Amino acid sequence: MLDLKIPEKRYRTEIEGLRTIATILIAIYHIWLGKVSGGVDVFFVLSGFLITMSLISKIERTGKIHFGEYLLGLAKRLFPLALTVIIFIAGLSIFLLPRVQWEQIISHMFASTLFFENWRLSLDAVDYLAQDNVASPFQHFWSMSVQGQFYILWPCLIFLAYILARKVLKSPVRKTLLVVLLIVFILSLSYSIYITNLNQPWAYFDLLARIWEFSLGGIFAILLPYLSLNKWLSTFIGWIGLLIVCFTGVIIPVSDLFPGYIALLPIGGALLLILSAESSTRFGVDKILGAKPFLFFGRYTYGFYLWHWPLLIFYKVYMDTSTVSIEHGLLILLATFILSYVSTQFIETPIHKIDVRQSKSKLVFVLSLMLFPVLLMNYSFNYFVEQEKAQKPLEYSIQDYPGALAFQQNIQAIEGVELIPSMVNVKTDLPSFYDDKQCFSNKGTVVTKCSFGVTDDPDYIIALVGGSHSGHWFPALEILAEELNFQIDVYIRDGCRFTNDDFGGQVSPECLAWNEKLMDVLIKDPPDLVFAPATLNNRDTVPIGYIGQWSRLEGITQIFAVRDNPRMAEDGPTCIERVSDPAECSVPKDQGVSEIVPWENTDGIPSNVTFADLTDNFCDESRCYGVIGNIIVYRDKHHITAEYAKTLAPALKEPLADALNSLDKK
Numbered sequence: 001m002l003d004l005k006i007p008e009k010r011y012r013t014e015i016e017g018l019r020t021i022a023t024i025l026i027a028i029y030h031i032w033l034g035k036v037s038g039g040v041d042v043f044f045v046l047s048g049f050l051i052t053m054s055l056i057s058k059i060e061r062t063g064k065i066h067f068g069e070y071l072l073g074l075a076k077r078l079f080p081l082a083l084t085v086i087i088f089i090a091g092l093s094i095f096l097l098p099r100v101q102w103e104q105i106i107s108h109m110f111a112s113t114l115f116f117e118n119w120r121l122s123l124d125a126v127d128y129l130a131q132d133n134v135a136s137p138f139q140h141f142w143s144m145s146v147q148g149q150f151y152i153l154w155p156c157l158i159f160l161a162y163i164l165a166r167k168v169l170k171s172p173v174r175k176t177l178l179v180v181l182l183i184v185f186i187l188s189l190s191y192s193i194y195i196t197n198l199n200q201p202w203a204y205f206d207l208l209a210r211i212w213e214f215s216l217g218g219i220f221a222i223l224l225p226y227l228s229l230n231k232w233l234s235t236f237i238g239w240i241g242l243l244i245v246c247f248t249g250v251i252i253p254v255s256d257l258f259p260g261y262i263a264l265l266p267i268g269g270a271l272l273l274i275l276s277a278e279s280s281t282r283f284g285v286d287k288i289l290g291a292k293p294f295l296f297f298g299r300y301t302y303g304f305y306l307w308h309w310p311l312l313i314f315y316k317v318y319m320d321t322s323t324v325s326i327e328h329g330l331l332i333l334l335a336t337f338i339l340s341y342v343s344t345q346f347i348e349t350p351i352h353k354i355d356v357r358q359s360k361s362k363l364v365f366v367l368s369l370m371l372f373p374v375l376l377m378n379y380s381f382n383y384f385v386e387q388e389k390a391q392k393p394l395e396y397s398i399q400d401y402p403g404a405l406a407f408q409q410n411i412q413a414i415e416g417v418e419l420i421p422s423m424v425n426v427k428t429d430l431p432s433f434y435d436d437k438q439c440f441s442n443k444g445t446v447v448t449k450c451s452f453g454v455t456d457d458p459d460y461i462i463a464l465v466g467g468s469h470s471g472h473w474f475p476a477l478e479i480l481a482e483e484l485n486f487q488i489d490v491y492i493r494d495g496c497r498f499t500n501d502d503f504g505g506q507v508s509p510e511c512l513a514w515n516e517k518l519m520d521v522l523i524k525d526p527p528d529l530v531f532a533p534a535t536l537n538n539r540d541t542v543p544i545g546y547i548g549q550w551s552r553l554e555g556i557t558q559i560f561a562v563r564d565n566p567r568m569a570e571d572g573p574t575c576i577e578r579v580s581d582p583a584e585c586s587v588p589k590d591q592g593v594s595e596i597v598p599w600e601n602t603d604g605i606p607s608n609v610t611f612a613d614l615t616d617n618f619c620d621e622s623r624c625y626g627v628i629g630n631i632i633v634y635r636d637k638h639h640i641t642a643e644y645a646k647t648l649a650p651a652l653k654e655p656l657a658d659a660l661n662s663l664d665k666k
Contacts, residue, residue, distance in 0.1 A: 014277040015046055016298035017289025018270060021245060023301040027308040027336065029249050031329045036258070037249035038266030040143045041213055045267045047147055048154075048217025049274070052181075055158045056222075060173055063162075065155050073356045074151050075367055078115075080348045082144060083370045085306040086112055089137045090377050092310070096317050097137075098577035099388075099423035104136060106382045112141035113374050115148035118205040125201030134571065140309035142205050149207050150214050157184070178222050181215045188212035189261065196260035209259050213267055220271050224278065231279045238276025238285040244269030303340030303348070311336055320578065388424040396420070403647025404617040406629035413630040419576070421643050426573045426632055429641040431474035433490050440471065442494040445513040447521055453481025453488040460486040460660050462560070463527040465518060466498035468639055469564060470532055475645035476652050477531065484657055489527060491518055498532045500552075501545025519552060526557040528663055534561030534611055540594040542602040554606040560659050561599075562652075563613040565640060566592030566624035572634035576626060585626035592624035610662070612655040617648055 022039035029037035059065055086109060093105045111120035121142050158177060165176035192209035195202065203209045229237070248254065248266040277286035288294070297304075311332050316322060324332065354363045401420060402411040421429040432452075433439040439450035452474075453462075464470055464477065471492045481488055496511035497503075498518075522530065530553065536543050550559045568575070568587055575585035599611050618624050618633065626633050633644045640648075 012274070012277065013290030013295060014274060014286035015050070017286075017291070017294035018042065018245070018273060019046065019301045020294045020297045021242070021289070023304050025246060025249070026305065027333060030309065031312055031324050031332060033249070035249050036255040038245070038254050038258070038263070041259070041263050041266045042245060042270045043143065044147070044210060044213040045217040045270050047150065048214030049221045051151065051154055052158070052218030052221045055155055056174065056177060059158060059162050065159050067155065069356050070155055071152070072360060072363055076351060076354065076356065076363060078144070078148060079367050079370060080351045081303050081306055081343055082141070083113070083374050084343050084347055085310065086138070086374050087377065089310045090381065092314055093137060094381070096314055098574050100426055100573040100577060101134065102381070102385050102424060103427065105138070106378065106385060108136040108138035109381070110378050112138045112145070113378065115145040117141040118145040118207065122202050122205040125205065134574065135313060137310040137313040140305070146205075146207050146210055150211065154214070174222055178219065181218045181222070185212045185215040185219060188215065193260045196257070200256065203260070204255070204258060213259070213263060216267060220274070224275070227275055227278065229275065229279050231281045234276040234279035235281045235284050237272045241269040241272030241276065242285050245273070300337065300340040300344050303344045304336055307339045307343075308332070308336040385424050388422060401631055402629035403631040403644050404628060404651060405647055407617050407620070408651050411629065417630050419582070419627060419630055419632055421632060421641055423573060423577060426635050426641060429635055429643055431471055431642050431645070432478070433471070433474055433492070439490055440492040440494060443510065445510055445517055447491060447514060447517045449521070450490045451487055452478060452490065454485050455487050458485055458487040460484070460529060460663065461489060461527040462486050462529045462531050463489045463491060463522060464531045465491045465522075466532050467492065467496045468494045470498065472640040472645055473531065473562065473652075475642045476649040479646060479649040480653055480656060483653065484660060486660065491521070497536070497545070498549050499543065499545030500548040501543065503543070503545065507545070515549070519549065522553060523556055526553070529558050529560050529659060531560045531562070533564050535564045535598045537564060537567060538592060538594045540596040540598055540601055542598050542605065547602070547604055547606070550609050551606045554608045557608070558659065558663060559609040560656060561609055561611050563598070563611070563615060565638065566615065566618050567638040568626055568634055571636050572626040573632060576632060582627035583625065586623045589619045589622055589624055592619060610655070610659040612652065614648060614651050617651050
């Protein structure tokens with residue numbers, strides 16, 4: 001291989017214009033299309049291209065990288081606008097967002113401040129209990145976090161390649177770096193394809209699944225001097241590249257397939273565009289992207305990206321809408337640009353003028369001065385929420401909070417009493433077994449068991465099996481365990497139904513494998529009764545996968561199958577905070593549950609099953625409610641709060657006692 005050429009250092013106007021295009025695309029797709037554009041991937045490859053050229057030139061010239069100065073320069077570029085927007089979001093969140101979202105806002109604010117929002121979102125993506133969280137106004141910081149982590153990792157990688165080239169291989173630095181980047185590209189892309197197929201929500205935010213995009217930019221930066229094309233071919237591929245960048249998000253479901261090999265499409269479009277600029281013609285796309293309007297806007301793309309998302313989220317909250325009209329969308333874009341211009345001119349630019357080498361102390365002081373109020377606000381916000389959560393009532397009267405008894409015993413709740421759980425507690429009002437992380441899982445195939453209730457010489461053992469729609473009955477069972485003298489063995493894997501059918505691909509292979517292992521446990525050491533959901537959503541038949549599991553236990557143990565609870569049309573707590581009358585947070589009964597009793601409409605049900613239908617504890621003759629007897633029924637759209645589940649114990653007692661008594665007669 002010949003020595004790699006050192007490219008001529010020049011201001012690449014086409015990249016500035018491409019940034020403008022990518023930023024506007026991101027905003028347009030978010031505002032009107034509700035989709036992901038692929039513009040972030042363009043930013044990633046451009047970052048890899050530019051930082052690789054900058055660092056390799058510096059290390060070849062000086063033989064070292066001043067990491068302290070580099071990190072300060074990085075902070076000088078990233079922190080001023082990011083911290084400004086974070087303070088804005090936090091302040092507006094207190095006034096506009098419902099209290100039920102505050103705990104989520106705090107965690108995402110902290111993650112965004114320290115540039116690990118991508119990992120925060122990854123954890124939410126695999127945390128079944130967090131999957132119903134509404135979009136955070138900090139959510140767009142995931143891409144800034146990925147870039148921030150890349151910027152810290154990259155100089156280390158390039159320095160390692162430099163040492164390897166100079167001290168070990170005695171070879172040209174660029175050759176060695178090219179090999180290193182190719183290895184990183186192959187490993188990361190392979191991992192990205194694998195993890196995207198296995199767990200796409202996690203992969204979307206995973207730095208390791210994204211690092212190949214940056215490395216491809218670095219590879220392209222090294223090889224670009226060798227890539228020369230006919231001028232008219234360059235013109236053609238330049239326009240093709242622009243079309244690919246602009247329309248990838250329309251053609252491909254980016255948010256569902258990225259960042260696997262499909263991300264090569266917008267990235268390839270960006271690289272074609274850069275390549276075309278090497279042989280520029282009067283009709284080349286680079287002439288347009290290098291025009292003054294694009295270059296002017298390019299100065300404000302960072303701010304524009306940071307401001308557009310929170311403005312969109314707060315608009316939707318304030319207007320109580322999920323869509324944006326053309327006119328209002330244009331106003332959001334205008335407001336975004338104004339805020340971007342003002343914050344860039346009066347906050348970012350003055351700080352950028354501080355010389356890293358000559359004024360380190362001043363720069364550290366200024367950045368610390370900006371960081372301090374953000375951390376203080378985060379701490380104060382968190383302290384307030386924790387104080388609110390600590391005020392959760394331990395005891396309360398049935399007259400004030402009858403819950404399901406309002407239906408069962410026609411007890412009318414006293415009006416004017418504050419609802420429970422409180423809005424800061426409702427999202428985490430979970431069954432007590434969630435306090436022990438060993439007692440449940442949301443991934444893997446390992447079957448764990450935790451025993452509760454009467455564990456010393458119980459009359460019966462009840463196995464609570466399945467996912468969260470089994471688990472949310474636990475508070476009622478825990479109360480009845482003392483009254484009916486039984487032990488509760490908890491086998492819960494959130495997001496995993498007690499089934500041997502994949503529901504058309506809805507149930508993961510891991511979940512089915514967990515079910516097989518669970519079945520082995522139940523057959524080997526059978527409980528007296530297995531408690532599981534009988535139905536799913538508002539279907540009018542029992543799922544065949546449920547029947548399959550029950551049939552395998554026929555002659556071994558009995559099944560107590562309870563009808564699935566109704567589901568709300570929107571997040572229950574959010575609706576309650578939005579409306580003046582909680583009764584508005586309800587759905588028609590025929591929408592919440594099937595009018596047909598599912599097991600009466602299903603063939604092949606085995607003889608070991610007893611059914612229970614507690615629908616009348618959620619619905620009257622016409623509607624199903626989100627608040628009953630001054631207790632909030634749902635912590636999201638469909639999971640019952642622990643407080644409400646406790647009030648279901650009297651309704652559950654009779655059918656459960658009958659099922660247990662029938663065991664004694666066999």
